Every structure is written in structure tokens, then in C-alpha cells.
Amino acid sequence: MRRLLIYWSVTIAIAVFIAVMITRVAVWNAFRHQYGQDEGHLVFSVREAREILRQNYFYYEEDEQALTEAALKGIAAATGDRYAEYYTADEYEELQKQNRRTFVGIGILTQYSEEKGAVEILEVYENTPASEAGLLPGDIITEINGVAYDGQMLNDFLNSIRAEDGAENTLVIRRGQETLSFRIIAREVHTPSVSYRMLTDTIGYIHVQTFHGTCVEETENALEILRAKGMTSLVLDLRDNLGGSLYDAIDITDLFLPKDSVVTTLRTRNGEETVYKTEKGSIDIKTALLVNGMSASASELVAGAMKDHDAAYLIGTKTYGKGIVQSFYQIGETKGWMKITTEAYYTPNGVCVQDNGIQPDLFIELPDEAKQYSIDNIPTELDTQLKAAIDYLEGN
Secondary structure (H helix, E strand, O other): OHHHHHHHHHHHHHHHHHHHHHHHHHHHHHHHHHHOHHHHHHHHHHHHHHHHHHHHOOOOOOOHHHHHHHHHHHHHHHOOOOOOEEEOHHHHHHHHHHHOOEEEEOOEEEEEEOOOOEEEEEEEOOOOHHHHHOOOOOOEEEEEOOEEOOOOOHHHHHOOOOOOOOOEEEEEEEEOOEEEEEEEEOEEEEOOOEEEEEOOOOEEEEEEOOEOOOHHHHHHHHHHHHHHOOOOEEEEEOOOOOOEOHHHHHHHHOOOOOOOOEEEEEEOOOOOEEEEEOOOOOOOOEEEEEEOOOOOOHHHHHHHHHHHOOOOEEEEOOOOOOOEEEEEEEEOOOOEEEEEEEEEEEOOOOOOOOOOOOOOOEEOOOOHHHHHOOHHHOOHHHOHHHHHHHHHHOOO
């Protein structure tokens, strides 16, 4: 009887093993049939790794979403493309908020002033808690929520601001000889993408900081206001503009080129082409375009189109050299988004700026003293690129 039991036990074990192997082969064949050889390896390997974790990992917690999203982040990283990335649903929503130029805060732009040895408010955005409380550009922040500024890193000091919706903040400000205290409640605020002003009686200035948010409408509004003030020539500043939306860049270029002008051509890896042309027509104004090594992607698209069509005279340094386009695809199971490079773009003259950049018509660098400032706040006497643009527009 004992031999019989051993015999049946071994027989059952062999049968189970064979059944498992048959099932494994069947599953593999199903994957291979559904996804193809390479894809089958990928899906099967990920499932196998998950099972190993489930059965053996000491710290394992049942969180399929986290495992899946970690695998997707790994897939994006494995492309070797520094622009490819997987965003969870929450990360994607945060990215969209940033692109819309909205965030929860108080609504100020600051910098450390070496001259004053202090943290200075450069700009107070309109319709924000800071503007409503009465903060002004030029105010010196000496204390945030009981934390005094004593030379620590700027970001460490600014992190003392409570940036949750409804959070109360107390800022101590030095204004001239006065010391003032302000109570400010944080909330969602919108920061503009475009700043503008008149440089002389006839020369206007527009700085497009990013091709996101309401940048097209803001640029149109700036042009209208400056023309009403007597602008007959323009400095368009794309320095430190890292890019943004392809379509916003095309729409802004549409403001400066004649109707039916080619703005850019997009090409896929299969050689398929999409040509984008202007639809409205230009304002026909003499323009100097400022660029530098941080003018990238959408900025280079605009600069390349305006240079090729002789619609602007480029001044500054060579641009960054990003001539490729990324697209987002939602992953249904996780509701996250995969960003991958899908196309390369070409200027109207058929040049791809990827890894090459665009050479300005007039190469001129900023002095070292100017590089500590943001573009909007470089002292006039230090901004050699802006001065060169004014000289060009005045015919000097």
C-alpha cells in the first residue's frame, strides 16, 4: 500500500508539473500571438517578476498600481531618450497646472540681490494675494513665518512660505527705512507668460517666457497695447525660453509672418510630413529677436521661421539645439501618460536644429555681471544684447 501511495504521489506530481509547463507554454504562445515575439517577452517577463515579488519579497505590499507605474517609468527610461517620461495621473495633472502657469502660492517673483545682500521682490503679479496685501517690487523680505533671512540658500528660505490653499503666511518686509508686516493667505494664482514695455518712444519690447498657458492671447494683447503707445519697431525676447506647446509657437509666429508662409515641417520616423503655415498674416513691423543658449525647442521653431523668412534680425548667442517634438499618450489601465519623442521639426529652409541650434545674425554675449539676473531684470547698462537690438532698430 505504501509503495502504491508513493507511486501515485509521484505520478500526480509529474502530472501537475506537466500541466504547469503546458499552461506556461500556452500562456507564452498566447502572449506571442497577441503581442509578437518581442512584446511577448516583455509582458511575460514583467508578470513573472511581479510573481517573484509577490511570493518572495520580504517587504512586499499589495499595490498593483505602484508596481505597474514603476514598470512604465522604467520602460520610458529604457528608451534612452532624455525627453521620454511616464507621468502618473497626479503627476500629469500637476504638469498641466504648471503649463497653465497656475500654482498655489502668494504671487511674487524674487531673487537674491548681491548688491543689497538680501532677498528682493522683483515682481508682484496682478490679482494675487501678494498684490492685494500691498507688497511691491523692490521690497526686501527679511522674515517669512518667523524664519529670518540670514544668508541661507534662496530656495531654502522661500520654502518657509506655506503654499497650501488657504494657508496663512506672515512676511516681514523692509521698504526704505520702514519695516512692515503682511498677513497673506495662499491660494491658486496665475502667472503671466509674457511681459512687455516701451523701450523708447517708438521701440516696443515683448518677452515671451514660455509657450504655455495664455501666451498667444498675452502676446496679441501686448502688441495691441504697444502699437497704441506708438510702437513702430519691436524687440521680441526669447532668451531663456525653454519652449512649450508646438501649436502656441506656431500661433505666435503667425503674428509676424505673411499669410500662407511655412512655419515648420514635422517629419515622423517613417518620413511622413506635416507642413504648418500661417493663417492670419503678419503685423509687418521691423523686429529684432533676442536668443541665447537657453532658447530651446518651440523658441527655436519661432526663431528659425522668422530668420528664414527675413522677418527678424537675430541677436545673441547660439540657441540650445532641440529640434524634436514629444507627444503624450494615455495608458488606459493606470490613467497615466507616456511622453515620447514622435517627430523632428524643420525650419522653412529645411534645416533641423536638433543638436545644432540656430546661429544668430549678430553674435553677442552678456557680460558675466549680467548673468546673475533673470531676463526681465537685467540692469539696462549690463544688457549688451538688448542694447544691440535697440541700435539695430534705430539704424545705428
